[in-house]
Amino acid sequence: MLAYIARRVLATIPVMLIVAFFVFSLLYLAPGDPAAVIAGDQATPQDVERIRASLGLDRPFVVRFTEWLWRIVQGDLGVSIFTNLPVSHMIAQRIEPTTSLMLITIVLAICIAVPMGVVAAWKAGSWIDRAVMAFAVFGFSVPVFVTGYVLAYIFALQLDWLPVQGYTPLSEGFWPFLENLILPAIALGSIYIALIARITRATMLEVLAQDYIRTAKAKGLGSRGILFLHALKNAAVPISTVIGIGIALLIGGAVVTESVFAIPGLGRLTVDAILRRDYPVIQGVVLLFSFVYVLVNLAIDLLYTVFDPRIRY
């Protein structure tokens, strides 16, 4: 097992290298010019050229990529073209809000979606099942930003229960921290809840049709025991796979949610950087996201062995 983990961790290195190359190439090929953004509308073409040269953007692709890669190897993500701050510092400032939002969303989604899916499967064909599926279709169909605006309108503007926007770090108190993340987590989690609930229902339906469940019922085990101890554990592998895949969904959704609720996270940092063509920041954030995604997949693979002891690496 340890050898497998070590192999998988080492395998992230070539993956990251490929990602790094693609990110750098795409940015190199993509149109846009940070020098022109910096210079402003009154600048002459000569001013823009001078700024481009001062930023080193006039140098060949290979030179820029090699330098960047060498710095990455040394743990240096570079400096933002615009803010002149180290990219690692900017990411460090933004990582807490995004991590908090994603963790709360995942916990919320699992706590809501898994029981929903289990109950829907248990009561398959009933009004409960139909209600859960209707909710799932609704969750899939409504874009995150619409859910966000509606929630903010109802719970912040009309009822004044929660703030419209912003983020308060955990260090400034638990309630202020949570207060700012409740609406964003529900908005971001709606698609995720729908996804997990549907998969849980489908997988549970399959498991509940197995012979051993019938045997358990024949032995007189209670519904709760059958559902949560025997059936759910066997359905956990596909559910955890979907949760892992959903992390990518969350990263994409976080970009929108952070904009709607003005949360200073990595999603907004990415969008701002892309609009300005702040290359070092884009490269740093995309590398981080891909690294996290690789690690999440590794964690999910390892979780399989917990849910299903037959799986060995």
Next chain:
Amino acid sequence: MKRRDVLKGGAALAATAGLSAPAVSQGVAANRVLRFVPQSNPGSLDPVWTTAYVTRNHGLLVYDMLYGSDAELNVHPQMAAGHQEEDGGRTVVITLRDGLKFHDGEPVRAADCVASITRWWRRDPMGQAAAAATDEVTALDDKRIRFRLKAPYPRLIPTLAKPSNGLYIMPERVAKTDPFQQITDYTGSGPMRFKREEWITGQILVYERFADYVPVSSGTPSLTAGPKVMNVDRIEWRILPDPATAAAALQAGEIDWWEQPQVDIQPLLRRNRNIVVDVQDPIGLISALRFNTLHPPFDNEAVRRAVIAAVNQEDVVVAINGNDPAGYTTGVGWFTPGTPMANEAGLDAFKKNIAAAREAVRAAGYRGEKVVFLGPTDILAPKAASEVMGDVFRQIGFDTDYQAMDWGTVLQRRSSKQPPGQGGWSVLCTSFAGYDFLDPLVHSQIRGHGDQAWFGWPNVPKLEELRNRWLASTDLAEQKRIAAEIQAAALQAAPGIPLGHYKQFTAYRRNLQGVLKGIPVFWNIRKG
């Protein structure tokens, strides 16, 4: 009692149970904290390195200026006690007033001013003209700055008082930074100190009142002139990129002032009696179309001129700013309405007649070449103007390839001199602050110096000749006459087309008193 009060009570209870309580703006009383949503997220905080208006506004808080301009663009001493002219106007000596200090406690010296001037005037067009007129600028001692001019240059002091992207005084150690490199030390001598330690890019910028700032003792606060008296102790710039969220936050009282509410949200805000929606800066902005004069069909002056006949400025400015007549002006030429150089010369070319324009385009020799129109998608005013003008171009018979792209891509594409079919462009729309169109000295759109000119690179020697005549003139009446000639010549050669003037609205909570018109400044404001 509202539900939220109950929740807050719960939070207080939790705090007593050992959880830390939220910091309320670092212990500053609520009515001494101003929460402001700027027009965008200031990427850079160096107002020389970038000309972004949001960075200019940051600069006005943190830095002070030698001279200020009032709303009528009259010049008043600010850090300067005054100046004297010697040697028939060929030498100008500016004396600093007493008590000026930087935020680090060091006194402001003439050497700091000289370094700031020489950094700034390498980048700013108006500053560059002053630099070209100057043989030498030196610090005579700690209090006096001497300009030795090549010839008397009456625009020197107005140049130093330029309100938009003007001269900010920095410590010499900071101002020695190459103007094409960013500064990293934000020490100024303005009324507010930037708290770098609380800066989270994309979320918040914090300023605290500079206790040692000494405002000028007389005058009335107006634009960048007069006493800069701060009635709040802390200003927080909250970055809210989503307009609906900013609107909700303003209505909920989570913010006090939103610099640029989007036009479609303004009616919602106007209905709220706790919110004031008003014109922020009467100088406003001018929407403009620009042709690439290097390639067909717009290398043909007659084709360019023919387009003017189709333009209805009202269509453009209403699309940009809504149909409130207080928010726009039509019948606008190449100078900012309401300022001395504004005139009506050549405006009869705007016939608002699509059929006539179509015929004129054909008669001018248009041969069906593809017209690449760069249409930005993420900057509201240029987007609206481009969409209106893109439709006009189709109606008057151009084979228009309207290419929608983000603003960053427009900025890159417009610098390409390649033919339109090979990554170049034919036409684009943008907006300029009224301060950039005050006179021929600062104006970029009525130049005709070919390769050196603004994107589009028109080569119109007559425009340059007229500009030189204007620069040589010191008589206002003569300057106005020449400005009218320039406008007529610019509408004849048509390197671009003025598309109308509009004024940006701002929105703030009614308990803010003393918000000044013009560039958003924060002195004089009281929060009730």
